[in-house]
Amino acid sequence: MAGGGRGGRLLSGPGDLNSPEIGQLGRRIWGLLTDYRGKLAGTSVLVVLGSSLGVAVPLLTQRAFDEALFPHDGGVRLPLLAQLVALMVLLSILVSALNVWRTYLTTSVGNNVMADVRSRLFSHLQKMELAFFTRTKTGVIQSRLANDVGGVASVLTNTVPSILANTVTVISSLVAMLLLSWQLTIVALILLPFLIFLQIRIGRVRQAIARRTQESLSDMTSITQEALSVSGIVLSKVFNQETGETARYRLENDKQLKLQIKQQMTGQWFFGSVQIVMSVTPAIVYLSAGWLLTQNWPITAGTLVAFTTLQARISMPILSLMRVALDVQTSKALFARIFEYLDLQPAIVDHSGARSLTPGTVRGALTLDNVSFSYSPGSAPVTWALDEVSLHIEAGQFVAFVGASGAGKTTLSYLIPRLYEATCGRILLDGNNIQDLTMESLRQNIGMVTQETYLFHSTIAENLRYARPSATDSELVRAAKIANIHERILSFEDGYESVVGERGYRLSGGEKQRLAIARVVLKNPPLLILDEATSALDTTGERLVQSALEAVMAGRTTIAIAHRLSTVVSADRIFVLDHGTLAEQGSHEQLLGAGGIYARLNAVGLDRADAGNTSG
Known part of the structure; x- marks a missing residue:
């Protein structure tokens, strides 16, 4: 039987972002968009239409120069020029309207997907076993839900549409440029392969920095959650650690600052070089056009103006695609962290064929059959928190578990509602193995009152x-x-x-x-577990709570994790645990008469023998 203490297991770790699992990120991200593919298709149509129409303006400019402003037969053709200018204005308005519509669709899809992923991740974490949360900082979990998932909307509303729009713009512009002059097109793009090679190299560096940045952000969130909670504030004040907490936060904040700057600055020299190339290229195109004219190549003024307009139109999309390519590589770290948590497999799940308890039929009889449990069953040698414990509790009985700190009392109480899973043996509720029952119906019939409310x-x-x-x-x-x-x-x-x-x-x-x-x-619930609800209270508070508990315990099976003698004496049966084993059992009088462990605990006072215990 799998040990519940080991917690969830990662199917694919985040360490290697170039692993085959990460290579499948695209398909996994596409899977997140299943419910929104209709809107994405509409967005794609708008992007293609808007980008394609944008190419028409430079081509109309060519006609305006060659046929209206400087026709071969001389004289300005003002009516034709007015028609071409009006058409250019209308196309510009139409393209702007299409872009606004596209922005609305992408923003809607991006934020809806972000909300879906956040809800899915939160729901998945709710299914994780208790051991996962005992070993994971709350702030780290909060950072995944807030910071990492928050980046999903940015990727889907900005990055993906930008890739599509810029790709269509580049392709349509390139086609138009080739139609105008294939020679000038070669001149304009001759350095592009080298720039792409540099972009890939820089992207790998930014990807690694992005992961470190997100991890640092998680640490900052964790510090904030710990230090600024009510408990954290009280602790820092009573131990006079306000300065220390501030220093701890400032240290991580400085680390985050350096990583953010490093991430933003990585590749800036590259982009500067790209901009220089893009700025200089038109001059080179003019020079090349002059040389071609000396070789009797037919290049009109309108062709040259239209070509340089297209070249200017293509420069920003190419630069944007290179930036987006870096963002895509950077976002791999973000998506890898999200899928890392979604890939966690709960260690405790409903078994195939698990059945539900019928409401109102549970009596509360409980049997432990040779139950053993270890928080680290894979270690060698195995340390047993419970070792072959067998006992029976009748329906409606009030029983108490006592023992020194670390004897296994609270651990046993956690096994009953399957907060942890027994490593060996069986736990039966009314004769039903609890592992054959759905956890929802099992826990619906169990109530717990813990020491810390x-x-x-x-x-x-x-x-x-x-x-x-x-x-x-x-x-x-x-x-x-x-x-x-x-x-x-x-x-x-x-x-x-x-x-x-x-x-x-x-x-x-x-x-x-x-x-x-x-x-x-x-x-x-028919079964009540009390992890000593009165041990931290003063005498007056204990009396009030004890009175309330007695009213609640009537008519239901009650298990009390006892730290005080006052809780024990009225129990129908007392089970004494010692180093994870069931050492003694019986009534208060029987165990006192036996003169064993219970009698010794009773002599020194249970609360003193168990001083400081919160997880027995």
């Missing part, structure tokens, strides 16, 4: 409805009364609409715990 920066009502969004106001009140928190909520100025602050910092520890209990009441 997490509340969103939102109202009390919204935090409570997280358990059941459809809950009515009267159901919220009922749950709050059971959790012994209703009167306290009403004492707030906005009652149930009071905002609790980030992570509930506007509330006391006991108030947060009672809100967590009320949230579980709304969920109404």
Whole structure:
């Protein structure tokens, strides 16, 4: 059985951007556009039409010179000139209108794809197992969602349309130039292969810099998330580390600054050289045209003006294509980072044929059959957090797990809802192997109240409805009364609409715990897991929370991870864990009489024996 502690596995890593997987980026990016190919087709038509019509203006200019301004028979043909000028103006207006329409379509597609990718990535990350998040900085994940995915819109709204528009412009202009004079066309483009070769070399350098820049940006986001959260601010202030945190951020910020400058400046000498070539080429064309005229080649003034107009029109698209080619190579790093996360495979998934538990039928009987678990099952030798644990809990029983810090208590509680996967053995709920059940239906029947309560920066009502969004106001009140928190909520100025602050910092520890209990009441699960919800509270807070817990525990199977004697004595059965093994089990009186590990823990006080434990 695969160990859940190892976490998700990368199918294709980001390290080698020239690997076969990265070579398939184009097809993968194209796959992101499946739902928008109609709009892309329309955009392509507009690009081709607009770029092609743009070529007509220089050709009309040739006619204006050769047939209206300087005809062979002499005399200016003003009516023809007026017609040609009017046509040029109309074409310019039409091309501008087509470009605005095209911009709207590309902007719409780019931003929609960005939103789709962000939602897809967020949804995929929601499926990842707990181990992934314990080893990955939150700020790094946030950077992928915000910075990396944000670049998708830029690529699709600017880079891709620019490639298409400039390619069509270059091709149509080249055709027109060849029709005007193939000799001058050769002169105008003779240095282009050398410039393309330089562009490819520079692009590889910028690609590597882009990846380092994105990684640095992730580190900056991570520092921001850690240092500017409520918890981070409190920690930095009480340890007088404001200066240290500022220095840490400034160091990474300076690194990001240097990388950004380096990325922007890489290739600037190249582009400067290209611009010089583009600027000098018309003069060379004039010189070449003069030489051709001495050789009796038929080149009219209109042809030369139209050719240089086309040459000027083609210069910017060629330069833009070279810039875009560098951007495409740079964007490989961005897309590689996005697909790296999308390629993560959750270590814990529903098995083929997994079935759902029928609502209302779960009794809550739980059996562990020779269960072992390691956070690093591939290591040698294997360190077992749980080692061949077997036990049975009857439906409706209240049981407690006790043991010293690191004995495996919290680890065991995480295996039941499959936050981690047992490395060996089976866990049965009402006789059903939990691995044969869908995780959604399994977790729907399990409620957890942990020592550290997490509340969103939102109202009390919204935090409570997280358990059941459809809950009515009267159901919220009922749950709050059971959790012994209703009167306290009403004492707030906005009652149930009071905002609790980030992570509930506007509330006391006991108030947060009672809100967590009320949230579980709304969920109404047949199986309740309590990871000592009172260990961090004072005596008054503990009494209020304990009273609320007793009301919630009635009629349902309850597992308590116990750090205090007060939690243990009333349990129907107590399981004593020692270094990952089940050492003893029985009632409080039986275990005291046995004079074993439990008796020794009881003698020194469970909370003192387990001091500082938050993940047993």
